[in-house]
Amino acid sequence: MASAKQSENLLLTEHFTWPPISLIDDIINTVNDSLYSCNDSLETGMLSAPPAQLGFLPQNPEEGEERVAERARLEIEEGAQKLETLMVDAVDRNFDRLEIWTLRNVLCLPKEEGFEGWVRLGHYEGLKIPTAENELTPEALYALRRKLVETEKLHAALAAEKKRNEVQIARLRALLVPPTQRQAPRASTASAAEEKENTERETAPFAFLTHHPAAQTLGVQPLPASISSAKPETRTPLTTHTTFTTTQLPHLRQLLASLKPHLASTALPSGKAGETEERAKERRSYIESQSRRVLERRGVDTRDGVEGVIDGNRVRGDEVRALEGVVGGLKGGEKGKGGEVEEVGEGDRMDVD
Known part of the structure; x- marks a missing residue:
């Protein structure tokens, strides 16, 4: 001891x-x-x-x-x-x-x-120490073994996923690095320059985002020639944009403070009548096109329009005229008995066209 x-x-x-x-x-x-x-x-x-x-x-x-x-x-x-x-x-x-x-x-x-x-040290927090008489049962041993096997499977899957991600990241970074920076430079001739430009467009179509003079003017740092040795902490492509935005914040606050007194007396611009009618027309056209699509899916003939359709079925014109005749006959009989019934006008008929 x-x-x-x-x-x-x-x-x-x-x-x-x-x-x-x-x-x-x-x-x-x-x-x-x-x-x-x-x-x-x-x-x-x-x-x-x-x-x-x-x-x-x-x-x-x-x-x-x-x-x-x-x-x-x-x-x-x-x-x-x-x-x-x-x-x-x-x-x-x-x-x-x-x-x-x-x-x-x-x-x-x-x-x-x-x-x-x-x-009791910090890494002992929540640790359960088994008693001396505690024995490991076969069921508990089997559960621990299964947990170990599943953990190994998960580890293998994560390792494979990590390798795939590294390969994919390398491919994506290769799109930003021109081949002239990954290979030894060749003799500079007119045809060689054109061939180099075409090759860069084919193998690195997004190289202009980091290697173009305009990008360097904005402060975007180009990727290093050796992608594998690049350190993430050394690449700060948005430093210039962030610095410029931060320096403009006081001026923007000053402009906002000067505009606040004018908001109470200035009305918001309203839309014109022509624009309102145009929007209503576009809305009706959109509703009609969508209704036509739904009816065509249900097998309804929409060549004559989508009006007059009830529950997916169109009411035919002869049916409407027969109903109007029945209603007119009933009104005529009531009128012969002394009652005055208002006749159905042309405007009250259902539109079947």
Whole structure:
């Protein structure tokens, strides 16, 4: 069973995603690297200086400059090594104290006993820990296996869909990149220029959207020659439009504020009579055409128009005249009995034409 200190280290490592001691080690390693670099620079500077400037003079008339330089080099190297030893010892002694203090007061848990048993990290939220006596049934194992199989199928389908989308995106981007930027340039002649223009129109019909001088004037950046190495964050084709629109907003607000006082006194323009009649005529034509289509679908003859049709059947003219005769006879009999009945006029008859 792990001790309390080991449990604390495991909990802190899981929380920070790195061991606490590694932070102190990185600090000490960085300080040691700086120390070694400074010491090397000091040694190099002293070795490059003339020995006379550092106080190395001939001890006797027979000692030459070479022996003086050799004696100075040996003393400088020995002194640099001693200085490095002293500095490393000081760093180790002081940073060991820093390590002990940090691990006891900063990178640690409260001193209450058993505190680590009550800590719950964020990724443990909603996690259900099965009990020791919980046994996996065959049904549950089969369900988990089926879930794994379906997950693998879904993963394979998504991977295939991703590949298809990448191929489709590459094809669509190829429509915007002229072939001259995807291939090595050829010799420039009149016929070659015409052939190049025709080839660009055939292989990249939408290249003018990004590579035309007018598009570049508007700030639309052309796609790079290597589509595969293009970075989406480097392409900002609408920067110019957005900047221009943003700069025009204050002026538009000022114009709107100046127009608001005139809205109350200014009437909205009304349509003319001729336009109203024209719209009504168009509406009647549209209704008649749609009615004709519906009646023709039901098998009704619409050569004489669509009027006089009841429930999809046209009333014939002889039927209308027979009904008018019956009504006239009934009215004539009532009139002979002394009653006055209004005769049916020409305008009251049903229009059967």
